[in-house]
Amino acid sequence: MAQAPTVQTLDQIMASLQPGYTAQQNVINQQIANTDATYKGQQLALDAAKTQGFNQINEQATGKGLAFSGVPTSEQADYLSTTYLPGVQAAQAKKNADTLTLEGQAAALNTDLRNKALDTQNSQQSSLNQWNLQQAQLEATAAENAKNRAAQIAAANAANAQAASQQAQTAAALKNLTDTTAAYLDSKKGGDNHVSPSTWQKARQSWVANGGSVDSFNATFSGYVNSSYKTYTSDYGLF
DSSP states (O other): OOOOOOOOOHHHHHHHHTHHHHHHHHHHHHHHHHHHHHHHHHHHHHHHHHHHHHHHHHHHHHHTTOTTSOOOHHHHHHHIIIIIHHHHHHHHHHHHHHHHHHHHHHHHHHHHHHHHHHHHHHHHHHHHHHHHHHHHHHHHHHHHHHHHHHHHHHHHHHHHHHHHHHHHHHHHHHHHHHHHHHHHHHHTOOTTSOOOHHHHHHHHHHHHHTTOOHHHHHHHSGGGSOTTSTTHHHHTTOO
């Protein structure tokens, strides 16, 4: 008997499909890591630019003879608000956007993997359902065939029994007819142990009237014929 199709769990199917997605997932993970590195590089560049900008502000203040009047915090604050912080925010926003895009691609890969696993599982389940239906049909056909065979056997047995009963009845009737005819002929035998032609023919007529044949009568009761007559064949009706 053929084995039923197997329906795997989603985890089993996803594990078998995973190698085909691993390379793509690795690329996305590397891109996410590169985004972090790029952002850190941009952050370092902005910090360096800030330091350089503060130095320029200080140098300009020194050139104006303000070296001993304190750090020009207003100009530094202006630099931070107009140049540094917007640059940091833009870099962070770019990093977040790139990371979100890449994470979306990773999520799409996982969704595609799960969808393919579901499709595979549904196909397996469909194959199993079809197999179960075929098995049910085969079992129903086998049961119907067995029922038909049983009915045929029962009908044949009944016919055989009826035939046997009919044969037994026929045999019993023939025995009874034979016994009755033999008793009649015995009662009519003469001293030579034979019967007269008229008695013979009368017994034969009764035999035939009760379903026997002429030939069977002649063969069964030939011993009652007196064959010493020259014309016994015509007298007894034996032609």
